[in-house]
Amino acid sequence: xxxxxxxxxxxxxxxxxxxxxxxxxxxxxxxxxxxxxxxxxxxxxxxxxxxxxxxxxxxxxxxxxxxxxxxxxxxxxxxxxxxxxxxxxxxxxxxxxxxxxxxxxxxxxxxxxxxxxxxxxxxxxxxxxxxxxxxxxxxxxxxxxxxxxxxxxxxxxxxxxxxxxxxxxxxxxxxxxxxxxxxxxxxxxxxxxxxxxxxxxxxxxxxxxxxxxxxxxxxxxxxxxxxxxxxxxxxxxxxxxxxxxxxxxxxx
Numbered sequence: 001x002x003x004x005x006x007x008x009x010x011x012x013x014x015x016x017x018x019x020x021x022x023x024x025x026x027x028x029x030x031x032x033x034x035x036x037x038x039x040x041x042x043x044x045x046x047x048x049x050x051x052x053x054x055x056x057x058x059x060x061x062x063x064x065x066x067x068x069x070x071x072x073x074x075x076x077x078x079x080x081x082x083x084x085x086x087x088x089x090x091x092x093x094x095x096x097x098x099x100x101x102x103x104x105x106x107x108x109x110x111x112x113x114x115x116x117x118x119x120x121x122x123x124x125x126x127x128x129x130x131x132x133x134x135x136x137x138x139x140x141x142x143x144x145x146x147x148x149x150x151x152x153x154x155x156x157x158x159x160x161x162x163x164x165x166x167x168x169x170x171x172x173x174x175x176x177x178x179x180x181x182x183x184x185x186x187x188x189x190x191x192x193x194x195x196x197x198x199x200x201x202x203x204x205x206x207x208x209x210x211x212x213x214x215x216x217x218x219x220x221x222x223x224x225x226x227x228x229x230x231x232x233x234x235x236x237x238x239x240x241x242x243x244x245x246x247x248x249x250x251x252x
Contacts, residue, residue: 029076029107032083033136044084047230054197054227061169062195063227064097066179066188067202068215073232074201075103078178081199086140090173093132095143097177097191099152102145104178108135115146119164120155128167141172152180157190165194183215192224204231 031040051060065081067074075098082094095116096104105112110133114123119131132141149155168175177195182188192198198219202212212229219226 030079030083030136032080032087040080041084044080047081048084048088051199051227058196060174060196060227061172062165062175062177064177064179064188064191064195064198064224066182066198066200068181068183068200068207068211069203070101070181070184072181072201072203072207074181075107075178077199077201077230077232078176079104079107082135082140082142082174082176083137085174085176086135086137089139091139091171092135093141093143093168093172093175094135095168095175095177096145097156097187098180099145099148099156099187100180100185102148102178104142105144108133108142110142110144112144112146115144117146117149117155119143119146120149120158120160122160128164132168143168153186153190156187157193161191162194182219183211189219189222189224192219193222197225197227199227199230201230201232204234 028034031038032044034041051063054060065074065078075096078094082092086092094104096102097116099117102112102115104110105115114126114131116131119128131146132143134140135142155161165175175195177191179188179191182200188198200212200215200219216226
């Protein structure tokens with residue numbers, strides 16, 4: 001599985017993802033598929049390694065990725081981290097659990113007729129595997145959001161959602177859940193109780209420390225295991241240089 005080797009003192013997984021150069025939308029958001037060795041791609045590889053060392057006692061088999069506010073880049077981070085983990089030889093399932101403003105079907109160029117919402121309802125004669133679509137790597141599968149339901153938090157917190165995660169977990173080393181913003185909607189808190197950890201994406205230079213602190217506190221109130229933070233869209237400093245900093249963070 002996607003296990004974290006024991007290493008005393010390793011508590012938080014944090015990374016800075018540089019702002020990509022001016023790229024067209026959609027598939028070019030997938031920097032892990034770029035043949036060039038970019039600073040952003042290296043940041044995702046470092047994040048992948050940090051996650052393996054982020055906690056001591058238990059492996060991370062299911063991970064929620066969220067952000068305090070909309071438009072901080074959590075969907076792109078989810079997609080590229082999924083690719084980074086798959087490139088290391090792990091079997092990865094990426095689920096678009098943002099049943100308000102889903103993006104994974106656009107990022108990967110996939111259909112969205114079936115997905116998380118329809119898997120939650122269940123369709124007679126359709127196995128769970130049929131709700132998962134092939135990603136750009138052989139060991140990456142993507143479950144898009146599907147049609148948007150009227151009650152996302154309720155269905156995401158259901159026993160059926162837990163059963164789906166358990167079943168997918170049998171054939172995946174890591175399940176990544178792209179979740180709605182945590183300070184805006186209850187969905188992230190609901191999902192965080194069904195996974196091993198939460199990764200928080202912050203927009204560098206825009207997300208305030210106070211908003212980040214309140215978001216972490218709200219997640220911890222529901223016993224979420226916040227593994228660390230990703231500072232997204234960090235400015236690249238100089239030619240070919242990017243800033244990366246790993247640190248233990250606590251908001252008292």
